[in-house]
Amino acid sequence: MCGIVGAVSNRNVVPMLLAGLTRLEYRGYDSSGIALNGEQQLERIRVAGRVADLAERCQHASGQSGIAHTRWATHGIPSEANAHPHLGGDSVMLVHNGIIENHAELKLELQAAGYVFSSETDTEAIAHLIHLNLQRSHHLQTAVQESILRLRGAFAIGVASLAEPNVLICARQGSPLVLGLGFEEQFFASDIAALLPLTQRMIYLEEGDLAVLNTSGIQIFDRQGQSVERPARTLDVVTDSADLGPYRHYMQKEIFAQPVALADTLAAALKHGFSPALFGSDAHDIFSKTTAIRIVACGSSYHAGLVARYWIEEYTGLPVSVDIASEYRYRSGKEQDGTLIVAISQSGETADLLAALRSAKERGQVHILALCNVAHSTLTREADLVALTHAGIEIGVASTKAFTTQLAALFTLAGSLAHCRQTLDPAALAELANCLPRLPAMFTDIFPLETALEEWAHELSHYNHALFLGRHTLFPIALEGALKLKEIAYIHAEGYAAGELKHGPLALVDEEMPVIVCAANDALFDKLLSNLREVQARGGKIFLIAEPGCEAAFDYCHRTITLPSKTGPLAPIVFTLPLQFLAYHTACRKGTDVDKPRNLAKSVTVE
Template identity: 70%
Template sequence: MCGIVGAISDRNVLPMLLAGLARLEYRGYDSSGVALASGAAAFERIRVAGRVADLSALAAGHSGTRGIAHTRWATHGVPSERNAHPHLGGDSIMVVHNGIIENHQSLRAALTTRGYVFTSDTDTEVIAHLIHAELQTQGDLLRAVQAALPQLHGAYAIGVLAQGDDERLICARRGSPLVLGLGFGEQYFASDIAALLPLTQRVIYLEEGELADVRRDAIQLYDAAGQPTERAARTIDVQPDAAELGQYRHYMQKEIFEQPTALASTLARALELGCVPATFGPTAEAVFQAAPAVRIVACGSSYHAGLVARYWIEEWTGLPVSVEIASEYRYRSSVEQDGTLVVAISQSGETADLLAAARSARERGKVQLLALCNVPHSTLTREADLLFLTQAGLEIGVASTKAFTTQLAALFVLGVALAGARQSLPAPRLAELIDWLPRLPALARDVLALEPQLEAWAHELSHDHNALFLGRHTLFPIALEGALKLKEIAYIHAEGYAGGELKHGPLALVDETMPVIVCAGADAVPDKLASNLREVMARGGRVYLLAEPGCEALADGTHRTVLLPQAAGPLAALTMTLPLQLLAYHTACRKGTDVDKPRNLAKSVTVE
């Protein structure tokens, strides 16, 4: 959950390292640092307990022709300069690290007995000292790193800089992502493509357990067994300006308004093919026909997307669908039926809990793994049997917006494709569902035009300390998602509930100080929701109603009501998500929080 950048060149690499860190700051932002070297000269290490902007100011005037840099999300040790990366091993090794070393305490004890002095509370420092110790016997940086890595238990992506070895950098990964960038007379590596966009579009993704010897004119890969290996570079089509803020105040706002385009891009191939099973791969039709059940595993917002999909898939196919929190699934002792379709949902394809759950599913039965992911060539997409790539594009704001709605769109296509393969719906009904999809981008644009009304709501909510969100049917998971957004970026305690659960406990919280945000869809049992609203208003609660046409009667007696421009039928979960994103965004702006980088959170959760 930290950002790593490394570069080696004949020119000063500091500007490219700092620019890369700025693009990766969404991965961690409680401290940052950089180590530079030129020739055989001594290291320059600059670290701050603060943001990349603070590091840039402190590093002004420094230079080096090779270097490594890091922006941190703390796991071991409080945010401080002493715990900031890079960490020094002995007197000649610098290391940056993303991940968790599970046996760091035993390694620390062993290294201490050998005379190494630890100056931080991190697990990373043991890597630096261990490489230094191995260098004393191996005599070569590459061999020293290769000897040290098998001793590390856990997950890592590392970059290594050695004083006096002016020809190379070393990087390696296991369990955390790392990508190499190829330039002309200079080479780079980073934990995310975003850091490399201004420098190159030619990349090589490191595979699990691989190591790279990075030199100015070449990169040599080594596999998990330590043997040289080769792999052709890929040209990525993400444009450098994808990471630019443009006219928007925050990345989250930019990404909210990019959703109509992202949805259109995500649906383009599926609509071209007619939402047939082949959208997910050449073997998908046979897999879909034979599947006895569907198991969805995901984390966070992706989990909420899975909860929505359960309604769709069960209704359209009759298949039993279970939705699992990935971090819990792997520790249960369930057995999968052979042929079960396991749908793994991840924006990054590198989420540690999700990858562990997907691998665990394979151990429990002869399952078919379908990856639903936004990042091509990620670990998840490489391990899956079937694949649907969402086309959300680069998402920098920590709170998921367009990644979430494109996941919903992809899951809708999955439900339709399953129904088509299994012939579980009449042809006219199947065609009706598909016909909704081309309308989705325009429906999204119309809902986003409601921003001024949501901003007015936000002015009131910014003074509250708690909130409840209610929904029924597919809008129940959207209530969960709306509450999550408000928690993430506005720091307001919020909970989402199914409307029928209100009287089973949460109603005790309702009084005149409790705002209750209600999502009402024309197809989401509005008559039942009406009684829930009356229960809230009878106890003085302030009801903020988001309603589709057809639900106008629910507005009587509410504190505030916003009517969506059109009813979206089975796609109501998607269109209802957008005003909740805007509400959370503007509430956070009113409160003055850091919208794109909320406290204690990071974008890519690559540690358990």
């Protein structure tokens, strides 16, 4: 979950490294550092703080080869001593993303060989191990290759050494790494975002790959040390995502970017309708033979999967289960042959999800559909079918446009399954398809409600707890609303199916417990109304977000907001927007770091 970047060039690489770290800071921000490789010495600058603090310390630094890192702590407290890059012996510098599971035994071995450790990290063991092997082989590539074969766990590493000052080496296993190709300069990073201002020609390293970079070019070697070719791709990616423009935070910018992101995600469906071909050339055959669906995801993506279960079961009749990836991978049991595994991830590099995916392949004759925001991620490369969202780069740690575009893609999947399997009559299918063009405008129409939600946020910021309630497809949205408030406002919040109130959570309701409720004007509204009466009778303050036609609930509520129009089957997507505004402005009122909430990082690439 850390960010790494490296550059070798004929010009000063410090501005490139710092700019890359700034774009990667969503991956980790408790400490940062840079190492520059000169002809006579390695220069290392580290801070227990943000990249801006590091930049202050680097004003007079210069070098034509270097590595840099921004950290999310896994081993050891945030401190300068634990910040990367780490020094191996007296001549190796290393940055690392991932977790080395056997670092303790390596440390004992290296201490016995005379190495002294100055940090609490697992990373320092890799640096010393490379230095030890370098003393034996006198060849940096060989030393790195021998060292990574000793590592258990996940890693993406970048290495610089005085032994070969104009060379950088990087390698990956279980953590993402991408190479950037320039003119007489080469780069590597843990995310393309770091490299987009420098180049749009990228190479994605495969599992076990090692790359040697110098100004002349790049050589790639596989796990066995054999030279291999990996395809270079020219990416068509907008590079201004890191510019805040008129917005106070990236999260705010990304909330307002949702109409465009949704339109881009739905463009193919709007052109071709609900078609299996949207998901790959084999989709029709796979969808026709699917007997069950299992959705696997983490965090907000898991909530998107919970919504999709309602849609898919209703439109296709297929049984759908939804699993948290970190739990699924440790469960036993076979998968029913013909199961379609739908793996949802924003980055496509989520460690628990990839492990769950590989576990699923061992449990039965299954097919994998990847729903992802990154076209050439590990997830999409390992899947049979792919559904790409088009959210663009999302920098705020709390997911906004990535989540709503996942929902839009999942709605398209549900419709395409129904079309392929002929489980809905043409009129019903056409009615679903006719909802899609209206979705971006529904978001735009809600934007004027931001002011009222900001007033709610002023009040909510004084509470320490909150409950979120919804029914049917709005139950997972209650979970998502609670997660957003937890993530960025640090208010303890829980989401529940409204019918579950009397089975336990009602014990928490009193005048100090705000209850945020999402109400659709549907067949379950009368049931929800009964739940609101239960809350009111216990003194709870109800904050109601409702569709038109829900006025019968207003008498039970402390505050109410009515959406501009009915949302129909797209309710879970549309109701997400006001909950994002509510969490955002509550966090602003509390003065938290909205884009970089404590203890969290954007892309979870470690278990």
